[in-house]
Amino acid sequence: xxxxxxxxxxxxxxxxxxxxxxxxxxxxxxxxxxxxxxxxxxxxxxxxxxxxxxxxxxxxxxxxxxxxxxxxxxxxxxxxxxxxxxxxxxxxxxxxxxxxxxxxxxxxxxxxxxxxxxxxxxxxxxxxxxxxxxxxxxxxxxxxxxxxxxxxxxxxxxxxxxxxxxxxxxxxxxxxxxxxxxxxxxxxxxxxxxxxxxxxxxxxxxxxxxxxxxxxxxxxxxxxxxxxxxxxxxxxxxxxxxxxxxxxxxxxxxxxxxxxxxxxxxxxxxxxxxxxxxxxxxxxxxxxxxxxxxxxxxxxxxxxxxxxxxxxxxxxxxxxxxxxxxxxxxxxxxxxxxxxxxxxxxxxxxxxxxxxxxxxxxxxxxxxxxxxxxxxxxxxxxxxxxxxxxxxxxxxxxxxxxxx
Amino acid sequence: xxxxxxxxxxxxxxxxxxxxxxxxxxxxxxxxxxxxxxxxxxxxxxxxxxxxxxxxxxxxxxxxxxxxxxxxxxxxxxxxxxxxxxxxxxxxxxxxxxxxxxxxxxxxxxxxxxxxxxxxxxxxxxxxxxxxxxxxxxxxxxxxxxxxxxxxxxxxxxxxxxxxxxxxxxxxxxxxxxxxxxxxxxxxxxxxxxxxxxxxxxxxxxxxxxxxxxxxxxxxxxxxxxxxxxxxxxxxxxxxxxxxxxxxxx
Numbered sequence: 178x179x180x181x182x183x184x185x186x187x188x189x190x191x192x193x194x195x196x197x198x199x200x201x202x203x204x205x206x207x208x209x210x211x212x213x214x215x216x217x218x219x220x221x222x223x224x225x226x227x228x229x230x231x232x233x234x235x236x237x238x239x240x241x242x243x244x245x246x247x248x249x250x251x252x253x254x255x256x257x258x259x260x261x262x263x264x265x266x267x268x269x270x271x272x273x274x275x276x277x278x279x280x281x282x283x284x285x286x287x288x289x290x291x292x293x294x295x296x297x298x299x300x301x302x303x304x305x306x307x308x309x310x311x312x313x314x315x316x317x318x319x320x321x322x323x324x325x326x327x328x329x330x331x332x333x334x335x336x337x338x339x340x341x342x343x344x345x346x347x348x349x350x351x352x353x354x355x356x357x358x359x360x361x362x363x364x365x366x367x368x369x370x371x372x373x374x375x376x377x378x379x380x381x382x383x384x385x386x387x388x389x390x391x392x393x394x395x396x397x398x399x400x401x402x403x404x405x406x407x408x409x410x411x412x413x414x415x416x417x418x419x420x421x422x423x424x425x426x427x428x429x430x431x432x433x434x435x436x437x438x439x440x441x442x443x444x445x446x447x448x449x450x451x452x453x454x455x456x457x458x459x460x461x462x463x464x465x466x467x468x469x470x471x472x473x474x475x476x477x478x479x480x481x482x483x484x485x486x487x488x489x490x491x492x493x494x495x496x497x498x499x500x501x502x503x504x505x506x507x508x509x510x511x512x513x514x515x516x517x518x519x520x521x522x523x524x525x526x527x528x529x530x531x532x533x534x535x536x537x538x539x540x541x542x543x544x545x546x547x548x549x550x551x552x553x554x555x556x557x558x559x560x561x562x563x564x565x566x567x568x569x570x571x572x573x574x575x576x577x578x579x580x581x
Numbered sequence: 582x583x584x585x586x587x588x589x590x591x592x593x594x595x596x597x598x599x600x601x602x603x604x605x606x607x608x609x610x611x612x613x614x615x616x617x618x619x620x621x622x623x624x625x626x627x628x629x630x631x632x633x634x635x636x637x638x639x640x641x642x643x644x645x646x647x648x649x650x651x652x653x654x655x656x657x658x659x660x661x662x663x664x665x666x667x668x669x670x671x672x673x674x675x676x677x678x679x680x681x682x683x684x685x686x687x688x689x690x691x692x693x694x695x696x697x698x699x700x701x702x703x704x705x706x707x708x709x710x711x712x713x714x715x716x717x718x719x720x721x722x723x724x725x726x727x728x729x730x731x732x733x734x735x736x737x738x739x740x741x742x743x744x745x746x747x748x749x750x751x752x753x754x755x756x757x758x759x760x761x762x763x764x765x766x767x768x769x770x771x772x773x774x775x776x777x778x779x780x781x782x783x784x785x786x787x788x789x790x791x792x793x794x795x796x797x798x799x800x801x802x803x804x805x806x807x808x809x810x811x812x813x814x815x816x817x818x819x820x821x822x823x824x825x826x827x828x829x830x831x
Contacts, residue, residue, distance in 0.1 A: 354822040458698050461687040470702040
């Protein structure tokens with residue numbers, strides 16, 4: 178009897194929600210395909226309407242799934258970190274900041290320039306020693322004779338500069354700090370001269386202004402650093418471990434640790450501190466915050482500082498793990514960041530983190546199925562997943578749970 | 582308009598003007614003027630109500646006192662300091678608490694956090710004020726970890742008042758405290774306002790429920806089209822034929 182009931186139930190479900198059924202069926206096929214791949218079962222190459230879809234199943238070692246997942250986690254944490262900033266400015270200033278990706282680029286370039294200077298000159302100690310020598314004559318000049326300009330402009334080969342968390346950890350830490358501080362400074366200056374004069378304007382005007390800011394930053398960066406994409410970090414002597422067939426290097430571990438610490442810090446700040454509560458209050462209801470005596474301009478400034486700081490850190494860490502950096506790095510990432518924020522539920526930082534992880538994982542794990550010619554379709558796969566999630570939860574994963 | 586009503590003044594003599602004294606106030610939103618030459622007084626410990634038809638500008642009077650509208654002229658004196666044209670942040674420091682009509686709690690924050698926000702301008706949350714609010718509204722203490730958005734309408738109204746009371750203001754301004762409440766809760770809400778007033782806080786209230794409000798208050802103002810037409814004891818206004826006809830539905 179139960180089986181007929183279940184069957185009836187199933188038939189009714191298919192009739193009432195064909196869309197959901199299609200999604201469930203498609204997911205089931207993908208899952209079966211994954212299982213088939215893992216056990217090494219293969220069913221001839223499939224061709225539909227002249228398009229070669231490759232074989233059902235095939236062969237894929239389990240370790241590859243693990244390494245896709247790890248890669249997805251790493252990129253997801255960076256996207257999540259950058260998404261927090263976008264989500265904060267969205268919920269407190271009420272507009273979608275299209276310049277957010279370029280804040281990330283600016284943070285990455287400024288941070289790595291600082292790392293290059295320190296690492297390229299031989300470390301912090303020689304720099305201080307030489308400075309003391311230059312001013313007082315005490316001690317000696319110990320810095321390397323290097324071309325400072327090409328260090329600042331990130332033109333020195335990464336191996337020569339020693340941009341590596343193992344060989345010059347202090348340079349990397351200082352670079353991270355510089356990325357945070359300079360991105361904050363930039364955000365505050367831009368807020369003062371662009372956004373503050375039009376604070377009362379509607380979201381669309383602010384959004385368009387932010388597109389202008391985005392172009393401004395992007396081409397300023399291109400003007401200074403040039404428009405070529407370069408490899409910035411060096412993996413020379415970088416320690417790495419192999420877990421379940423997945424190579425995990427020190428750069429990735431640094432990224433994961435720093436990103437998680439920053440996220441935890443953000444959580445504590447929002448939930449425990451007076452300022453954080455005021456930020457949540459303002460995200461909730463700006464007019465009431467004013468009536469309550471919350472200094473709204475100060476909260477806005479703090480929001481920019483936190484959002485930009487996290488974004489600058491995200492930019493620096495992104496380069497640390499992915500090595501490549503160009504003046505469009507942040508701009509390219511912006512769509513994924515937006516996707517993460519929207520998927521998580523606009524305005525929720527926990528949603529932004531969750532959304533970032535889902536987007537990151539989807540864009541890497543989808544490589545399980547997107548092979549050969551299709552392997553460049555990982556971003557569309559992530560966006561498709563976002564659309565699917567929004568179809569079933571229109572306000573996002575954490576939508577309706579307001580957390581600032 | 583009969584002779585008796587025409588002679589009625591809408592302002593108190595200056596020597597009787599007390600805690601809050603509004604004189605010839607013009608205010609509005611942007612270029613739109615809503616209030617013209619409004620006079621209003623609240624004496625120390627007094628309970629004053631503003632009634633009037635929809636769109637008369639009742640809420641605007643309160644918002645203007647609190648610095649939330651565009652100031653266009655006249656004076657607002659509170660506790661011997663002129664506050665017209667000041668920011669809400671500064672007016673809170675003077676000792677005025679304001680409870681807006683709609684969306685008057687931070688829905689995503691817990692009850693306790695809402696109350697903490699009420700004391701934002703202080704360095705530390707005053708424990709005695711928090712205890713006093715919880716004593717006044719015990720249901721808030723029971724639900725202090727819940728989000729404000731999960732409270733019922735009546736409880737949210739209590740929370741909004743509690744938030745405004747965190748700084749122990751000399752004057753509490755309430756914009757339609759009974760709006761949206763179930764009928765059996767309205768009486769309870771008015772009783773609570775009576776007690777707040779009895780404990781020494783002056784109250785200025787705007788109410789749709791004019792009959793009940795006038796019965797409770799010490800003095801009432803009738804506001805019509807942005808100008809105040811009458812001022813009298815609440816009971817006198819209730820007994821006034823024209824006020825009854827025009828605004829209280831006979």
